[in-house]
Amino acid sequence: MIVRTGAKAWASVLTSSFPAFVLLQGSLYAAYGTESPFLPSFLGERGLIPGEIGAVLAAGTLMRLAAAPVAGHLADRYDATRAVLGVAAAAAGLISFVYLTGYGFWPLLAVSVLHASAIAALAPLADALALTAAEREGTFSYGWVRGAGSAAFVLGTLVSGLLVAKAGLTSIIVSSGILFLAMAVATSRVPAAHPQEERPSLGLGGIRELLASASFRRMLLVAALVIGSHALNDSFAVIRWREAGIGPGTISLLWSEAVASEVLVFVFAGPWLLARLGVARATLMAAGLGVLRWSAMATTAAIPVLAFVQPLHGLTFALLHLANMRLIASVVPERLAATAQTLYGTLGLGVASAVLTATAGFLYGAFGAGAFWAMAALCALALPLASGLTPKAMVQNSR
Known part of the structure; x- marks a missing residue:
């Protein structure tokens, strides 16, 4: 059966x-x-x-x-x-x-x-x-x-x-x-969205409507802090590992761990966690594990520690992305779905990643591995904001 x-x-x-x-x-x-x-x-x-x-x-x-x-x-x-x-x-x-x-x-x-x-x-x-x-x-x-x-x-x-x-x-x-x-x-093979009963006004009204929501702005800020904190890792983790004497084969395995965890969270663990934790607690988990991940990166390049923290990528990135998608799907009117997605990609991810990638070089040049403490601090800043990320709060604030 x-x-x-x-x-x-x-x-x-x-x-x-x-x-x-x-x-x-x-x-x-x-x-x-x-x-x-x-x-x-x-x-x-x-x-x-x-x-x-x-x-x-x-x-x-x-x-x-x-x-x-x-x-x-x-x-x-x-x-x-x-x-x-x-x-x-x-x-x-x-x-x-x-x-x-x-x-x-x-x-x-x-x-x-x-x-x-x-x-x-x-x-x-x-x-x-x-x-x-x-x-x-x-x-x-x-x-x-x-x-x-x-x-x-x-x-x-x-x-x-x-x-x-x-x-x-x-x-x-x-x-x-x-x-x-x-x-x-x-x-051409995927279904189109349902025809909209109410369309956004001409001009930038839809963008203004979304940005007027305090909860939508909070979601963008949390994404900018937590997902943006990955910029230093993406730019300088391999350099840090090579400086610590880790060989190319081991580096490839460490990087593969992160990618594999991302796929596993997107497909299996992420939907399960969201169903049980809800958006706010899943976001808190992502931010809290971000603090742990970057603190470990700032402290040591020991291979056992790196092998432990690399799979956290699935939770610090993929789980948070799924939580944000859940929020957008739940509370953003369908007539503004595309606008919300592009604002999320631009303001929540793109601008933050661009700014922090540019900053990463200066931080790593000045502090070396200690620059990861700054990324841990960004995730810590997101913790008090994450608790308010609920569909109910967002609906109320968007009225």
Whole structure:
């Protein structure tokens, strides 16, 4: 009986929109994983010096931060999230191939800015559609979809290394372009959001409405503090480990632990924890474990300790992201879903990560591993804010 019930449940998942969303998120994050590790090297091969590479990448980051809220607002304003996502994915794929024609600073800067404008809202809009479908159909969890994306990112990164070894750096541009185009095709297979009974007003009314909510602002701040605190780890953890004499093979295993834990939390542990803890306590757990994780990183580079704290990544990042998605799905009106997702991606994640990544170099240069104490402090600051992150409080404050 249990097997039959499980089989029926699995059959309902396979006949739902879940496979289409796996293809959508998988192609998106595989494209990211294929392109991002080797793009700086590709730019260098096309004649850019290190300072110019940094300028091109920074310009792309600034464009993404500016373009994402605009795309989200347009998607909500015209009730066209799926259409905007499909057009943006197709544009991202086509513009990728333009990289192959560029040499020198100004042409590559122009391509980078155009490409960034196209990819800016891909992840937030894909999340908005997946959240809506998961809530509406009730046969799968958003975390399953996002976990598939994380796994695809890892696979894309591994494959890109093989491609570069065999076919050179241009292969990452070709493969990522194909994957973005595959995402555009996959977009047509996922269900659109329900037609909205009430649309946002013209202008920036929807953005103002969201930012007027004290609880929505609190969620953005907690995300900025806790998820933003990962910037130092992403930039300097490997440098710290190498300085401590840890070999490349062990570093790869440590990094793989973090990635594997992210996938496991997205797919299995995260939905289970959210169901039992609720949003506020899950957020408290993420922030508290962030304090523990960065304190350990500041104190020691002993391999047993690192092997213990690396899997905490699934809870300090993935669990918090799932909690924020739960809040958005529960309390943000569907007419503002795309706008909320792009604001979360821009203000809660993008700006904080950009600022803290820039700050990380100065902190690590001045304090070495002690810079991780600053990241622990950011997570500690988030603890008193996390207790107020409940759907009830957010609904009340958004009235």
